[in-house]
Amino acid sequence: MLSQQEQLTEAERYVKLLENRVEELKARRTALAMSNNDGDTSRIKLPVIELREHLGSSLEVVLITGLKKNFMMYEVIGVMEDEGAEVVSARFSTVGDEVFHTLHAKVKVSRVGVDAASICRRLKELVC
Numbered sequence: 001m002l003s004q005q006e007q008l009t010e011a012e013r014y015v016k017l018l019e020n021r022v023e024e025l026k027a028r029r030t031a032l033a034m035s036n037n038d039g040d041t042s043r044i045k046l047p048v049i050e051l052r053e054h055l056g057s058s059l060e061v062v063l064i065t066g067l068k069k070n071f072m073m074y075e076v077i078g079v080m081e082d083e084g085a086e087v088v089s090a091r092f093s094t095v096g097d098e099v100f101h102t103l104h105a106k107v108k109v110s111r112v113g114v115d116a117a118s119i120c121r122r123l124k125e126l127v128c
Helices: 004-037 073-082 116-127
Strands: 048-054 058-066 085-095 098-107
Touching: 004 058, 048 116, 058 073, 058 116, 073 085, 073 098, 073 116
Parallel strands: none
Antiparallel strands: 048 058, 058 098, 085 098
16 A cells, blocks of 8 residues: 555656646657648558556557548447456547547456556457
């Protein structure tokens, strides 16, 4: 069991990690927008699926899809829950003709964990 001070320190570290990730994504979005505005027709191949495990007990999933890709968010959440993760937040934003979905989850049973490869595979089947 962590002391209250240790919990606060861990929370602070996690918030900084998330802030860094936000900055990385903003820079990536800016770079993509600039390359598209310069007449460059090269684009990232959609969909993009990124999955990150944090501290062994939390999970972040980023999906980048096109506006015309039809899937329901509850299907993504269902895949994650089937694989042992409990989704605690989900949001999306639209930039141009791309939709950025971000889901945060915690592992239901930390000693068992989740199979990240299985989640990725199932999400690819769902959104591709």
